[in-house]
Amino acid sequence: MNGFSEAFLYLNDPLNWTRRGGILELLGEHLAISAVAVLAALVLAVPTGIALAVTGRGSGIVVVLSNVSRAVPTLALLTLFAVSPIGFGNRATTIALAVFAVPPILTNTFVGFREVDADVREAARGMGLRRRQVIARVELPLALPLVMTGIRTAAVQVVATASLAALVGGGGLGRIVNLGFGQQDYGQIIAGALLIAVLALATEVLLVLLSWAVTPGQKRFPFPVRRRLSATAPEPTAAGMPL
Template sequence: MNGFSDALIYLNDPFNWTRRDGILDLLGEHLGISAVAVLAAVVLAVPVGVLLGTTGRGAGPVVVLSNVSRAVPTLALLTLFAVSPIGFGNRATTIALAVFAIPPVLTNTFVGMRGVDPDVREAARAMGMGRRQVVLRAELPLAMPLVMTGIRTAAVQVVATAGLAALVGGGGLGRIVNLGFGQQNYGLVVAGAILVAGLALLTELLLVVLSWLVTPGPRRLPALVARNRPPSAVPEPTAAGVPL
């Protein structure tokens, strides 16, 4: 319990948040590394997933390779980068995290595009849409829930893993954990872990809301749908308990 109490004391001290290289500075650096990595993965993986999903060519090997790449630890990539021209620091961490984020985005985009009803494509073509319009205006919006699920999964994984930047001379909230281990101060370790976990949960929440906003159709929460359901949709029991 001493570690948790020390962590709370550390987190409740405003100086630890506002000082130079304090929590706010490390948080901004952590978010910057994560955002660049996820954005790079989206820019690379979504177009490839859309292309494979619409054509079906070479999809099997790419998706298998994508799934196998999940087994490669990010720390192993950072070790390889350390002995390469990429070197240490935030750049190496960003590249490694982008590689880590590509598989879920690519796989979910491919599955989402392949799951679009063929009748939708035919109806879009019958309306005079070209191939690009069919993809962008008909198929991609229907695949968006799965695409956003992949992006959300990748983002949460990246935010939770970006703390490894501290092991290769980078920044981010992992520096608090690294400093705690170096000083054998477990209060710092717990404080850093709380910050990273909280940021990952907040990322999940924000992307769930974003997924809900970009999903086509009536965007209503299940509770609101049940509340707004017409009374006639639910049969009313008679005195004998049997609906009319």
């Protein structure tokens, strides 16, 4: 029996899902760690990105923060936290993941607001809108697609990386992989990896749909759909015109 067959058996055992410390409990911990980390990054990065974009003096700061944050591995932060008062566990992982999630949200927010046409801002001010009203009613809807792209990128990265919590005594689906390595159970390792991958893909799809729903303007389905020619439809000629 190969590893994938063992993973299939592991995932189809109801006891592995419902027991204490099982898949459902670990999934809840994984989602909680990821959600808190992304929300913390949102609270920090979105207002900062807007403020820097409004002043027009923050491009250098954004580049430096993004490059420095991306250059520091999450595992290195967890190692530093282990010898600090933060210590081990879910709290250390959540803080490290929040730091990891800031760069894409900050960069996309800054770029999204900076790319709003200056004529649009002036027109809004000419209509009597105050600065905050211009930001909320004009600039934010126009910058929202890029902001949502940054949030989606950060959320998928966080969900995929939250498995590191198992290495510092935390919870989450990474514990399945960690226990599999400890027991040399390759089926359990593959099962844990599949669960993390599926959760990351589900996060991506959910946030694509959310971005599509909240973005103003004409709605187009976010996923490409191929249209089949009906049997009665005229066949196109080489010139592109029906016969």
